[in-house]
Amino acid sequence: MKDALRAEALRLGFASVGFTAAEGHAGQAARLDEWLGEGRHGSMEWMEGRPVQRASPQGLWPEARSVIALSMSYAPDVDPLALADDAEKARISVYAQGRDYHDVVKKALKALARWLIAREPDSELKVFVDTAPVMEKPLGQAAGIGWQGKHTNLVSTTHGSWLFLGAIYSTLDFAPDTPHADRCGSCRACQDACPTDAFPAPYRLDARRCISYLTIEHKGPLPEEFRAALGNRIYGCDDCLAVCPWNKFANAAQANTKLLPRDDLVAPDLAALLALDDAAFRAKFSGSPIKRIGRDRFVRNCLYAAGNSGRPDLLPRVEVLCRDPDPVVRDAAEWAARALTNL
Known part of the structure; x- marks a missing residue:
């Protein structure tokens, strides 16, 4: 089932897929608490809300057994720094130069969810794209699709840093993949x-x-x-x-x-x-x-x-x-x- 799901996800436009358990992830909660306690979230009050749900997938949905972590590449074909000294032009982040990624990623996630339910009709699932208390980046590292780099974004040895992330919480028991090792080394x-x-x-x-x-x-x-x-x-x-x-x-x-x-x-x-x-x-x-x-x-x-x-x-x-x-x-x-x- 994992291999078939990966193949379907790639067909739908995802770059990588990984699996991790829904329980645990205590380190996420500690890191989040420290960050919030230092006030480094600025005026993003929504980061303070629902800390239990954000810290653990089962905190948000107790019935969840597995998390399917997915990435979608938006790698640019031009150097994003090329306009740095062009006074005639303005710079917009690469991720915002096209369609709203929330719509694109969620549509693909829903299609994958329908595919999975068709094969496991007694299971339940929920899909998330950056609009719920879900810590996609540490979940992505736990699921082996990349690691959180020193810039705190997910990095892949295959797809680099240009990744949108999504997650599917499922009541199915998927065998977890191996968490990804940190590959930043001494680079800063x-x-x-x-x-x-x-x-x-x-x-x-x-x-x-x-x-x-x-x-x-x-x-x-x-x-x-x-x-x-x-x-x-x-x-x-x-x-x-x-x-x-x-x-x-x-x-x-x-x-x-x-x-x-x-x-x-x-x-x-x-x-x-x-x-x-x-x-x-x-x-x-x-x-x-x-x-x-x-x-x-x-x-x-x-x-x-x-x-x-x-x-x-x-x-x-x-x-x-x-x-x-x-x-x-x-x-x-x-x-x-x-x-x-x-x-």
């Missing part, structure tokens, strides 16, 4: 690449300093100390993933074709993004994970990029946004206007 490329020093130690992330957190989860004005470090990043950050040496084994041919990037989001024009009103924002990012942060937070990010661009030609657009109805947008616009005026 991800830590050295971080522009905001978001890693206080290997395998430890302080979300409050992470550009992905700051541009996506943080709702108010960004702390002044991080604004220049954003450069032209307007949604997420790929630096710690992009420099991982294991990505030499990842290539775009491994990526699920349903996750291919949109041409207009690979290297978007910064000036055009500054002009988006709410209706235009919603239309442009329909079906994209970017839509969830809303126009105001997105334009806030674009304004920080404008202030970092060194382009005085953007000043008229920035000055218009100094009168925006949203106070956070106005704050970012005023900061960008000062930066461009003082060139």
Whole structure:
């Protein structure tokens, strides 16, 4: 059954499949408690909720016997760092350049779930993609599909770091696979690449300093100390993933074709993004994970990029946004206007 399920998962577009028991995983709870206790989750209050359910699969669903951990590749075919010095363009994290991964991965998980139920009609299962108290990364390591690297993301010797993760909790007793060994060794490329020093130690992330957190989860004005470090990043950050040496084994041919990037989001024009009103924002990012942060937070990010661009030609657009109805947008616009005026 495990071999047949793996074959079906690969047919549905997954890159790897592994199995682990649903009980135990005590180390996950201790690590989560430490991280939360230090406040490194920032304003993500939802991380604090339901700690028992998050710490263990059986804490969420006592009937679960096994966890099927799955990954789906979104490996890019271009260097995510190539636009770092391009003042004309904005940078969007690779994962957000295509369709919303929640929809793509969940659709594939549901198809795999139907396949499994058809063969084991007396069993039950639940599918998860990043929207429930499920610790996909440590479960993925326990199931042998990769290991949590020093940047805290899952890494595979076959697919690199460009992975979306999903999980199926099942009442079936699958024999667990061997947990994956840590293969980071002495490498610290991800830590050295971080522009905001978001890693206080290997395998430890302080979300409050992470550009992905700051541009996506943080709702108010960004702390002044991080604004220049954003450069032209307007949604997420790929630096710690992009420099991982294991990505030499990842290539775009491994990526699920349903996750291919949109041409207009690979290297978007910064000036055009500054002009988006709410209706235009919603239309442009329909079906994209970017839509969830809303126009105001997105334009806030674009304004920080404008202030970092060194382009005085953007000043008229920035000055218009100094009168925006949203106070956070106005704050970012005023900061960008000062930066461009003082060139």
